[in-house]
Amino acid sequence: MDARALLKDAGLAAFVAFALAFPMVGFQTIDVSGSHGITVVTRFGDVAIAVALVFIGRLALSLLQNRAMRLPILVLSAALAVGLPLLTTSYPVITWLSVIATAVIAVRAAWLVFDIADVVGRDEGNHLRDATAFIGRWFGPVLVVFAVLFPFLPMTSRYILDLGILVLTYVMLGWGLNVVVGLAGLLDLGYVAFYAVGAYSYAIIAQTFGWSFWVCLPLAGLFAAFFGVILGFPVLRLRGDYLAIVTLGFGEIIRIILLNWSSFSGGPNGISGVPRPSFLGFPFTANPPEGTRAFHQLFGLDFAPEHRIVFLYYLILALALVTNIFTLRIRKLPIGRAWEALREDEVACRALGINPTNTKLTAFAIGAMFAGFAGAFFATRQGFISPESFSFLESAVILAIVVLDGMGSQIGVVLAAVLLIGIPEFFRELAQFRMLAFGAAMVGIMIWRPRGLLAHRDPSIHLPKAVGGGA
Amino acid sequence: MLTVQGVSTSYGHIQALHGVDIDIRKGEIVTLIGANGAGKTTLLMTICGKPRVTGGRIVFGERDISQLPTFEIVRLGIAQAPEGRRVFPRMSVLENLQMGAIVADPAHFDADCHRVFKLFPILDQRKSQRAGTLSGGEQQMLSIGRALMSRPRLLLLDEPSLGLAPMIVKQIFSVIRDINEREGMTVFLVEQNAFHALRLAHRGYVLANGRVVLQGTGQELLANREVRAAYLEGGH
Ligand SMILES: Nc1ncnc2c1ncn2[C@@H]1O[C@H](COP(=O)(O)OP(=O)(O)OP(=O)(O)O)[C@@H](O)[C@H]1O
Ligand SMILES: [Mg+2]
Numbered sequence: 001m002d003a004r005a006l007l008k009d010a011g012l013a014a015f016v017a018f019a020l021a022f023p024m025v026g027f028q029t030i031d032v033s034g035s036h037g038i039t040v041v042t043r044f045g046d047v048a049i050a051v052a053l054v055f056i057g058r059l060a061l062s063l064l065q066n067r068a069m070r071l072p073i074l075v076l077s078a079a080l081a082v083g084l085p086l087l088t089t090s091y092p093v094i095t096w097l098s099v100i101a102t103a104v105i106a107v108r109a110a111w112l113v114f115d116i117a118d119v120v121g122r123d124e125g126n127h128l129r130d131a132t133a134f135i136g137r138w139f140g141p142v143l144v145v146f147a148v149l150f151p152f153l154p155m156t157s158r159y160i161l162d163l164g165i166l167v168l169t170y171v172m173l174g175w176g177l178n179v180v181v182g183l184a185g186l187l188d189l190g191y192v193a194f195y196a197v198g199a200y201s202y203a204i205i206a207q208t209f210g211w212s213f214w215v216c217l218p219l220a221g222l223f224a225a226f227f228g229v230i231l232g233f234p235v236l237r238l239r240g241d242y243l244a245i246v247t248l249g250f251g252e253i254i255r256i257i258l259l260n261w262s263s264f265s266g267g268p269n270g271i272s273g274v275p276r277p278s279f280l281g282f283p284f285t286a287n288p289p290e291g292t293r294a295f296h297q298l299f300g301l302d303f304a305p306e307h308r309i310v311f312l313y314y315l316i317l318a319l320a321l322v323t324n325i326f327t328l329r330i331r332k333l334p335i336g337r338a339w340e341a342l343r344e345d346e347v348a349c350r351a352l353g354i355n356p357t358n359t360k361l362t363a364f365a366i367g368a369m370f371a372g373f374a375g376a377f378f379a380t381r382q383g384f385i386s387p388e389s390f391s392f393l394e395s396a397v398i399l400a401i402v403v404l405d406g407m408g409s410q411i412g413v414v415l416a417a418v419l420l421i422g423i424p425e426f427f428r429e430l431a432q433f434r435m436l437a438f439g440a441a442m443v444g445i446m447i448w449r450p451r452g453l454l455a456h457r458d459p460s461i462h463l464p465k466a467v468g469g470g471a
Numbered sequence: 472m473l474t475v476q477g478v479s480t481s482y483g484h485i486q487a488l489h490g491v492d493i494d495i496r497k498g499e500i501v502t503l504i505g506a507n508g509a510g511k512t513t514l515l516m517t518i519c520g521k522p523r524v525t526g527g528r529i530v531f532g533e534r535d536i537s538q539l540p541t542f543e544i545v546r547l548g549i550a551q552a553p554e555g556r557r558v559f560p561r562m563s564v565l566e567n568l569q570m571g572a573i574v575a576d577p578a579h580f581d582a583d584c585h586r587v588f589k590l591f592p593i594l595d596q597r598k599s600q601r602a603g604t605l606s607g608g609e610q611q612m613l614s615i616g617r618a619l620m621s622r623p624r625l626l627l628l629d630e631p632s633l634g635l636a637p638m639i640v641k642q643i644f645s646v647i648r649d650i651n652e653r654e655g656m657t658v659f660l661v662e663q664n665a666f667h668a669l670r671l672a673h674r675g676y677v678l679a680n681g682r683v684v685l686q687g688t689g690q691e692l693l694a695n696r697e698v699r700a701a702y703l704e705g706g707h
Pocket of ligand 2 (some may be wrong): 511512513536629
């Protein structure tokens, strides 16, 4: 494309952005106390920024067609993506939007520079997995380092850190459910039940026996796994849609039991005063009880409520990473391979000596266990749990995260969780635009990656059919 | 080694096998031929425990296996290359072989792989290719190779020649003869391709409408008038 066409194309995109942003971003109605009705405030500055962002972004994406421009754009956008957060503006949403936009461009540029696209496009042999391995090898560690440094980045406010904790919880849930849905191919619509079992077992055990977090956590996981087996045993002979419906029912049953069994679970009021986690027995309180020391005293710091948030952040990061490493490892073991094979062809599996019931039960139990861990974390983080937190919507969101990533890949879950949890939460500031951002993200995915963000193994239906049919 | 005694099998109300008797001795190649829908696949699957027998019994070695679940029967040393190959299309050739070895001692894995690659050199070249993208012949070789990975005592093959060019059929049948002669592998071969199957096999059975209607050595059956009329005339 020549320069004029490029500018025209970018101009068109900017015009569309303007048409959308002018009415929606340009005017804000606020309810000024004292006056009658609402007042309109104009925000044309923001509109200008949005339009400029779209223009530059579109131009950069088009310029990527030109081989020579790829590397400079990669360097520039990566530098911007890293550098922009260091500037703290008065309106952080703008900063974040620009960071996301430049990051998207950087990823796209990296994609082209390192020829990942070509590799992914090829549909034979192990190339697909090579590409995923490439992303796993480079992108994964970078992401982990970023996650570790995240609490100390200048733009990380307490609110954003909380958001990080929330996203990581869903990342962990996504990785856990991925074992069941992605690897073993069992459509589980009641995953939140195990999350609830974990949360309630943690809350009740910790309150009743006063044991520490690290004792209650495995117990919560164990209980959830146990429920996984109990549910799995009768239903795993069902397939596809039937399994989905039964698990959906199970999720609701657990919620309704929790809602009605007041003497045990506190009914709709839930359980409050769930013990908070402590750092190796040192609590995060300003004034620890007589004879004990609190976390800040241990390290000679001034008391700050953020300490606990940071601790919780690292706790969920560690739990999520354990889940990830565990799933990566188990995929290479016979049991993990059996899950994948079972998803492809159950009859063949049986003929090879695999016990399908046990194999599926293991997947179910392990998935449930991770949900149980996440539930225990949720309970200790919130300090309060009630059946409301474990509705079907949660199951749906977790499933959406897993399905979005194209099933079976690990980094895709992170991206999907950021997209589905982080962005809508983040745009809460924008109130009514929140769902717009969510919708835009979904539409974008459907257009560019209809088979998932990082479809790991393409569905077999896309394969060229071999002679004589085959499996 | 394997004795099928008066076995009947039904799918719901439809009875597919009516009192079938078959005997397979150690070191033999035994073939089962019959028209479409005769019940050959049903018999092979019944030996593997799914569907279950509704009458009669199946004895492997000394043991009555007719009530065992499939995965336990397989672990006793029966492997099969099922009808339609059923390789795992999205897994690589090597991963498919690993799946075959899932009940075997992992210490043998390398040696067993080597053995399969020696029987089917093309698989060695395709090691990391996805099984779904292999040709039909290669998939059949993989299916047999995968079955061999568990070091079975009895190998069940369901129509390995299905949809393959004569050259490939020849190659596969010569490999079957090879593993039988060199390693003493016992083979139960279900085939439509009666001519090749009967020439290869020591003994054969003819199945029609769920009943054994003829049996004898391969040579006898090849010479039999009814067999010639039903399965050999026209073509081959
Ligand atoms: N799962 C099933 N449910 C109901 N009926 C079945 C089932 N499988 C096979 N049958 C029936 O049992 C009979 C025997 O089928 P089978 O597959 O054993 O034939 P076959 O001899 O292997 O034929 P082919 O040579 O075409 O593979 C057929 O009438 C078939 O319709
Ligand atoms: Mg058949």
